[in-house]
Amino acid sequence: MLNVSEVSKTFFPGTVNERRALDDVNLQLAAGDFVTVIGSNGAGKSTVLNTVAGRITQEKGVVELENRDVSKLKEHQRAAQIGRVFQDPMAGTSPNLTIEQNLSLADRRGYSRGLRLGVTASKRERFAEALKVLELGLEDRLRAKVGLLSGGQRQALSLLMATLSQPKVLLLDEHTAALDPQRAELVTRLTTKIVKEQKLTTLMVTHNMAQALEVGNRLIMMHEGRIILDVSDEEKEKLAPGDLLAEFSKIKGAVVDDKTMLQ
Ligand SMILES: Nc1ncnc2c1ncn2[C@@H]1O[C@H](COP(=O)(O)OP(=O)(O)OP(=O)(O)O)[C@@H](O)[C@H]1O
Numbered sequence: 001m002l003n004v005s006e007v008s009k010t011f012f013p014g015t016v017n018e019r020r021a022l023d024d025v026n027l028q029l030a031a032g033d034f035v036t037v038i039g040s041n042g043a044g045k046s047t048v049l050n051t052v053a054g055r056i057t058q059e060k061g062v063v064e065l066e067n068r069d070v071s072k073l074k075e076h077q078r079a080a081q082i083g084r085v086f087q088d089p090m091a092g093t094s095p096n097l098t099i100e101q102n103l104s105l106a107d108r109r110g111y112s113r114g115l116r117l118g119v120t121a122s123k124r125e126r127f128a129e130a131l132k133v134l135e136l137g138l139e140d141r142l143r144a145k146v147g148l149l150s151g152g153q154r155q156a157l158s159l160l161m162a163t164l165s166q167p168k169v170l171l172l173d174e175h176t177a178a179l180d181p182q183r184a185e186l187v188t189r190l191t192t193k194i195v196k197e198q199k200l201t202t203l204m205v206t207h208n209m210a211q212a213l214e215v216g217n218r219l220i221m222m223h224e225g226r227i228i229l230d231v232s233d234e235e236k237e238k239l240a241p242g243d244l245l246a247e248f249s250k251i252k253g254a255v256v257d258d259k260t261m262l263q
Pocket residue numbers: 011012019020021039040041042043044045046047048
């Protein structure tokens with residue numbers, strides 16, 4: 001489904017600020033794979049997601065979606081196939097538009113240049129049905145401005161918007177990190193539910209190792225632009241956060257504490 005093959009990315013090449021963010025990354029996801037991504041700061045986690053989304057262009061390697069090379073496609077040209085949720089709950093939604101208007105935009109993502117804010121009765125019904133999945137009562141507040149929602153509610157809505165048009169790939173970039181523990185748990189639970197129901201192929205970056213072990217069917221660890229560990233479902237079930245830290249130290253021969261990984 002998703003094939004990232006021999007992808008390298010260097011920022012500011014040939015300058016004093018040169019930074020090799022990705023170093024020959026190979027990552028293949030089968031349809032329905034839910035892969036959690038952990039690693040130290042600056043390991044290249046967000047850059048992998050940016051490469052898949054087309055936000056940045058790699059200098060080497062290819063990105064394929066369903067066997068189609070999308071490497072040359074710009075971000076907006078891939079938008080219909082990719083759903084994304086960022087860390088900042090404010091990033092995924094428009095505060096001055098209503099819930100149904102936000103959903104209407106999400107519904108047209110990648111297909112239309114114009115802003116289609118009009119909401120038909122049948123669409124409204126569909127949006128209300130979709131909102132019920134969140135169990136937040138937002139289906140009764142379709143005409144409320146999104147700016148009135150809490151951070152957790154906005155992030156849950158962002159998740160729904162990212163998955164509304166059933167993307168081929170869902171990219172989650174620390175999407176629970178800015179929430180309080182209770183809201184983070186809610187959004188994690190909703191993520192698991194939506195990914196499972198829609199059988200979405202998903203990459204989820206997190207600094208929370210317990211979360212990385214708990215959700216998904218595979219875990220990868222990155223360091224200095226490379227994937228240094230790739231753990232399958234069965235292996236993952238036997239691991240605890242402490243094992244991941246030990247594994248990280250072993251592979252890199254480095255002394256790492258959970259602060260390094262969790263920050
Ligand atoms: N747009 C950019 N311009 C310049 N350098 C960048 C850019 N994006 C990432 N980098 C650099 O590339 C490296 C990898 O960054 P990336 O954001 O992918 O790491 P990360 O694993 O997501 O880290 P974190 O956990 O801190 O978010 C870092 O050294 C970072 O400073």
